[in-house]
Amino acid sequence: MQPKLCLALDTGLQKVRDLVRALKGYPLVYKIGYRLFLPFGPSVVDEIKEISGNGEIFLDLKLHDIPNTVRNGVKEASNLGVNYLTLHTLGGIEMVKAASEVKGDTKLLGVTLLTSHGSDYLEFIGTNLGKEEFVLRLAKAALEGGCDGLVCSAHEVEFLKRELGKDFIAVVPGIRLKKNINDDQKRVATPEEALDRGADMLVVGRPILNAEKPIKVVEEILKIMGY
Numbered sequence: 001m002q003p004k005l006c007l008a009l010d011t012g013l014q015k016v017r018d019l020v021r022a023l024k025g026y027p028l029v030y031k032i033g034y035r036l037f038l039p040f041g042p043s044v045v046d047e048i049k050e051i052s053g054n055g056e057i058f059l060d061l062k063l064h065d066i067p068n069t070v071r072n073g074v075k076e077a078s079n080l081g082v083n084y085l086t087l088h089t090l091g092g093i094e095m096v097k098a099a100s101e102v103k104g105d106t107k108l109l110g111v112t113l114l115t116s117h118g119s120d121y122l123e124f125i126g127t128n129l130g131k132e133e134f135v136l137r138l139a140k141a142a143l144e145g146g147c148d149g150l151v152c153s154a155h156e157v158e159f160l161k162r163e164l165g166k167d168f169i170a171v172v173p174g175i176r177l178k179k180n181i182n183d184d185q186k187r188v189a190t191p192e193e194a195l196d197r198g199a200d201m202l203v204v205g206r207p208i209l210n211a212e213k214p215i216k217v218v219e220e221i222l223k224i225m226g227y
């Protein structure tokens with residue numbers, strides 16, 4: 001599939017409305033997370049769909065609970081008609097299986113290790129596994145359980161596609177146009193690097209949201225992606 005660009009709408013509603021309206025017709029996926037979904041709920045999903053001219057919706061709730069509760073959550077999200085939904089694969093294979101039973105047309109994306117986490121986190125949770133082994137274990141559980149894709153850092157994509165085959169959607173956040181801007185992301189890559197390594201979807205938030213000319217940044221990234 002041609003790689004997709006996903007804009008993380010991690011900002012206030014008015015700014016989101018203005019931006020999505022200005023981007024109408026651009027081939028984008030719009031990621032709705034806590035910042036919008038908690039205060040505004042399903043109506044914001046409908047609104048973004050409408051003002052983007054039927055853009056795809058990625059609901060990033062990173063579900064993690066007992067299997068039955070996650071099953072109920074996934075069913076509701078699928079009823080909203082969202083195209084992508086995240087869950088934490090740390091929830092275990094039974095949880096992932098319960099989720100995939102009711103996903104309908106919604107693509108499930110398994111989160112392995114957040115890009116803000118480094119080896120200090122692995123030490124914190126008390127695993128002796130190295131980062132790669134840990135991510136691979138979670139990634140295998142995700143795909144076995146029925147996830148359609150994995151959220152992973154650009155540094156893991158190549159390795160995961162080699163180990164697991166290419167038949168999953170590799171969703172890569174932590175994208176920065178210039179290598180020296182890191183903010184709280186510890187494992188960043190440029191769009192070119194992420195694509196070279198096999199990313200199928202680039203998730204970009206602050207580099208677009210905080211830009212003086214966000215549309216130009218979107219156009220720049222889309223051009224790099226071959227649009």
Ligand code: C5P
Binds near residue numbers: 114115116174205
């Ligand atoms: O602003 P920035 O480009 O860092 O945004 C990245 C987006 O990707 C955020 O919405 C963040 O929640 C999400 N994300 C991430 N790391 C993951 C999974 C999702 O940064 N492993």
